Amino acid sequence: EPEVTQTPSHQVTQMGQEVILRCVPISNHLYFYWYRQILGQKVEFLVSFYNNEISEKSEIFDDQFSVERPDGSNFTLKIRSTKLEDSAMYFCASSPQGPRGEQYFGPGTRLTVT
Protein backbone atom coordinates (compact mmCIF):
# COMPACT_ATOMS: atom_id res chain seq x y z
CA GLU A 1 0.00 0.00 0.00
CA PRO A 2 1.48 3.40 -0.92
CA GLU A 3 2.53 5.65 1.94
CA VAL A 4 3.60 9.23 2.48
CA THR A 5 7.33 9.39 3.21
CA GLN A 6 9.34 12.10 4.93
CA THR A 7 13.04 12.89 5.21
CA PRO A 8 14.98 13.25 7.35
CA SER A 9 13.45 11.40 10.30
CA HIS A 10 15.36 13.65 12.70
CA GLN A 11 16.95 17.02 12.03
CA VAL A 12 19.06 18.93 14.53
CA THR A 13 19.83 22.55 13.74
CA GLN A 14 21.10 25.65 15.45
CA MET A 15 18.87 28.60 16.16
CA GLY A 16 18.80 31.02 13.24
CA GLN A 17 19.59 28.38 10.63
CA GLU A 18 17.34 27.50 7.72
CA VAL A 19 15.88 24.02 7.46
CA ILE A 20 14.02 22.25 4.70
CA LEU A 21 11.80 19.31 5.55
CA ARG A 22 10.94 17.01 2.69
CA CYS A 23 7.87 14.96 1.94
CA VAL A 24 6.90 12.64 -0.87
CA PRO A 25 3.10 12.44 -0.99
CA ILE A 26 1.21 9.47 -2.37
CA SER A 27 1.58 9.68 -6.12
CA ASN A 28 -2.01 10.32 -7.28
CA HIS A 29 -2.89 12.71 -4.46
CA LEU A 30 -3.41 16.38 -5.27
CA TYR A 31 -3.86 17.96 -1.83
CA PHE A 32 -0.93 18.38 0.54
CA TYR A 33 -0.61 19.49 4.14
CA TRP A 34 1.91 20.25 6.85
CA TYR A 35 1.23 19.89 10.56
CA ARG A 36 3.38 20.18 13.64
CA GLN A 37 3.15 18.55 17.05
CA ILE A 38 5.13 19.87 19.97
CA LEU A 39 6.04 17.01 22.29
CA GLY A 40 3.08 15.89 24.35
CA GLN A 41 0.69 18.36 22.75
CA LYS A 42 -1.95 18.31 20.07
CA VAL A 43 -1.43 18.24 16.33
CA GLU A 44 -1.52 21.76 14.88
CA PHE A 45 -2.41 22.59 11.29
CA LEU A 46 0.13 24.72 9.45
CA VAL A 47 -0.81 24.88 5.80
CA SER A 48 -2.70 23.21 2.96
CA PHE A 49 -1.59 23.27 -0.66
CA TYR A 50 -3.43 22.53 -3.88
CA ASN A 51 -2.78 23.32 -7.52
CA ASN A 52 0.56 24.93 -6.68
CA GLU A 53 -1.02 27.37 -4.27
CA ILE A 54 -1.59 27.66 -0.57
CA SER A 55 -5.30 27.11 0.06
CA GLU A 56 -5.35 27.63 3.82
CA LYS A 57 -2.80 28.53 6.45
CA SER A 58 -2.89 28.93 10.20
CA GLU A 59 -1.62 31.74 12.37
CA ILE A 60 1.49 29.67 13.08
CA PHE A 61 2.45 29.76 9.40
CA ASP A 62 4.07 33.19 9.38
CA ASP A 63 6.67 34.73 7.05
CA GLN A 64 9.34 32.39 8.39
CA PHE A 65 7.59 29.45 6.77
CA SER A 66 7.20 28.59 3.13
CA VAL A 67 6.11 25.56 1.13
CA GLU A 68 7.03 24.42 -2.31
CA ARG A 69 6.37 21.61 -4.72
CA PRO A 70 9.62 21.80 -6.68
CA ASP A 71 8.89 18.84 -8.90
CA GLY A 72 6.22 16.25 -9.49
CA SER A 73 6.93 14.26 -6.37
CA ASN A 74 8.35 16.35 -3.52
CA PHE A 75 6.57 18.75 -1.19
CA THR A 76 8.81 20.79 1.08
CA LEU A 77 8.47 22.96 4.17
CA LYS A 78 11.14 25.60 4.70
CA ILE A 79 11.74 27.43 7.94
CA ARG A 80 13.99 30.40 7.20
CA SER A 81 15.43 31.25 10.59
CA THR A 82 14.65 28.61 13.17
CA LYS A 83 13.75 29.44 16.74
CA LEU A 84 13.89 27.23 19.81
CA GLU A 85 10.09 27.04 19.82
CA ASP A 86 10.10 25.51 16.33
CA SER A 87 11.30 22.26 17.92
CA ALA A 88 8.52 19.78 17.21
CA MET A 89 7.50 16.81 15.12
CA TYR A 90 6.46 17.92 11.66
CA PHE A 91 4.00 15.75 9.80
CA CYS A 92 3.23 15.92 6.11
CA ALA A 93 -0.09 14.57 4.83
CA SER A 94 -1.70 14.10 1.44
CA SER A 95 -5.24 13.48 0.26
CA PRO A 96 -6.90 12.44 -2.98
CA GLN A 97 -10.13 14.30 -2.21
CA GLY A 98 -8.97 17.33 -0.31
CA PRO A 99 -11.32 19.08 2.07
CA ARG A 100 -13.82 16.31 2.53
CA GLY A 101 -11.60 13.28 2.31
CA GLU A 102 -9.21 11.23 4.32
CA GLN A 103 -5.70 12.50 4.87
CA TYR A 104 -2.75 10.15 4.94
CA PHE A 105 0.02 11.15 7.28
CA GLY A 106 3.73 10.61 6.86
CA PRO A 107 5.91 9.27 9.70
CA GLY A 108 7.08 12.75 10.66
CA THR A 109 10.37 14.63 10.96
CA ARG A 110 11.53 15.46 14.45
CA LEU A 111 13.11 18.92 14.38
CA THR A 112 15.33 19.89 17.28
CA VAL A 113 16.53 23.48 17.42
CA THR A 114 19.42 24.10 19.80
Place this chain on the structure above:
Amino acid sequence: GENVEQHPSTLSVQEGDSAVIKCTYSDSASNYFPWYKQELGKRPQLIIDIRSNVGEKKDQRIAVTLNKTAKHFSLHITETQPEDSAVYFCAPRRDDKIIFGKGTRLHILP
Protein backbone atom coordinates in the same frame (compact mmCIF):
# COMPACT_ATOMS: atom_id res chain seq x y z
CA GLY B 1 -11.66 31.83 16.56
CA GLU B 2 -12.85 28.25 16.19
CA ASN B 3 -12.65 26.08 19.26
CA VAL B 4 -12.44 22.30 19.62
CA GLU B 5 -12.75 20.61 23.00
CA GLN B 6 -12.25 16.96 23.79
CA HIS B 7 -13.41 15.19 26.93
CA PRO B 8 -12.09 13.49 28.88
CA SER B 9 -8.38 14.26 28.58
CA THR B 10 -7.55 10.87 30.10
CA LEU B 11 -9.68 7.75 30.23
CA SER B 12 -8.96 4.40 31.85
CA VAL B 13 -11.23 1.43 31.16
CA GLN B 14 -11.07 -2.25 31.96
CA GLU B 15 -10.27 -4.48 29.03
CA GLY B 16 -13.54 -5.58 27.47
CA ASP B 17 -15.47 -2.51 28.59
CA SER B 18 -16.55 0.37 26.34
CA ALA B 19 -14.91 3.77 25.98
CA VAL B 20 -16.57 7.00 24.83
CA ILE B 21 -14.74 10.21 23.92
CA LYS B 22 -16.62 13.39 23.09
CA CYS B 23 -15.56 16.25 20.83
CA THR B 24 -17.29 19.62 20.87
CA TYR B 25 -16.65 22.20 18.15
CA SER B 26 -17.73 25.77 17.59
CA ASP B 27 -17.63 26.19 13.79
CA SER B 28 -21.13 25.38 12.57
CA ALA B 29 -19.82 25.18 8.99
CA SER B 30 -17.68 22.13 9.81
CA ASN B 31 -18.61 19.35 7.41
CA TYR B 32 -16.18 16.51 7.98
CA PHE B 33 -15.55 14.81 11.31
CA PRO B 34 -12.66 12.35 11.63
CA TRP B 35 -11.12 10.59 14.61
CA TYR B 36 -7.39 9.78 14.64
CA LYS B 37 -5.45 7.33 16.76
CA GLN B 38 -1.84 8.10 17.61
CA GLU B 39 0.42 5.58 19.27
CA LEU B 40 3.53 6.80 21.03
CA GLY B 41 6.07 8.13 18.55
CA LYS B 42 3.92 7.25 15.56
CA ARG B 43 1.92 9.19 13.00
CA PRO B 44 -1.81 9.94 13.47
CA GLN B 45 -3.95 7.35 11.72
CA LEU B 46 -7.55 7.78 10.71
CA ILE B 47 -9.77 5.23 12.42
CA ILE B 48 -13.22 6.47 11.49
CA ASP B 49 -14.85 9.51 9.95
CA ILE B 50 -18.33 10.85 9.34
CA ARG B 51 -19.74 13.50 7.07
CA SER B 52 -22.31 16.09 7.97
CA ASN B 53 -25.26 14.40 6.29
CA VAL B 54 -24.94 11.24 8.42
CA GLY B 55 -25.74 10.78 12.11
CA GLU B 56 -23.89 7.58 12.89
CA LYS B 57 -21.30 5.29 11.37
CA LYS B 58 -19.96 1.99 12.64
CA ASP B 59 -16.93 -0.10 11.72
CA GLN B 60 -16.65 -3.27 13.77
CA ARG B 61 -15.83 -2.20 17.37
CA ILE B 62 -15.62 1.49 16.53
CA ALA B 63 -18.49 3.91 15.97
CA VAL B 64 -18.89 7.65 15.59
CA THR B 65 -22.06 9.61 16.29
CA LEU B 66 -22.65 13.18 15.18
CA ASN B 67 -25.04 15.76 16.58
CA LYS B 68 -24.76 18.79 14.29
CA THR B 69 -27.36 20.78 16.19
CA ALA B 70 -25.41 20.49 19.42
CA LYS B 71 -22.07 20.63 17.56
CA HIS B 72 -20.50 17.55 18.99
CA PHE B 73 -19.44 14.13 17.82
CA SER B 74 -18.33 11.13 19.81
CA LEU B 75 -16.07 8.13 19.39
CA HIS B 76 -17.31 4.84 20.80
CA ILE B 77 -15.04 1.82 21.21
CA THR B 78 -16.65 -1.40 22.40
CA GLU B 79 -14.98 -4.55 23.75
CA THR B 80 -11.75 -2.65 24.32
CA GLN B 81 -8.45 -4.45 23.86
CA PRO B 82 -4.88 -3.64 25.02
CA GLU B 83 -3.96 -2.42 21.54
CA ASP B 84 -6.60 0.30 21.82
CA SER B 85 -4.31 2.11 24.27
CA ALA B 86 -3.25 5.33 22.50
CA VAL B 87 -4.06 9.02 22.21
CA TYR B 88 -7.19 9.80 20.22
CA PHE B 89 -7.72 13.13 18.46
CA CYS B 90 -10.82 14.58 16.87
CA ALA B 91 -10.23 17.02 14.00
CA PRO B 92 -13.41 18.66 12.70
CA ARG B 93 -12.96 20.38 9.38
CA ARG B 94 -14.50 23.07 7.24
CA ASP B 95 -12.97 22.81 3.80
CA ASP B 96 -9.22 22.75 4.39
CA LYS B 97 -9.38 24.50 7.74
CA ILE B 98 -8.60 21.83 10.30
CA ILE B 99 -8.42 22.12 14.07
CA PHE B 100 -7.36 19.16 16.18
CA GLY B 101 -8.61 18.58 19.68
CA LYS B 102 -6.07 18.31 22.49
CA GLY B 103 -6.35 14.55 22.54
CA THR B 104 -7.63 11.90 24.91
CA ARG B 105 -5.17 9.41 26.35
CA LEU B 106 -6.93 6.06 26.59
CA HIS B 107 -5.52 3.40 28.92
CA ILE B 108 -6.86 -0.13 28.72
CA LEU B 109 -6.43 -1.84 32.08
CA PRO B 110 -5.82 -5.60 32.24
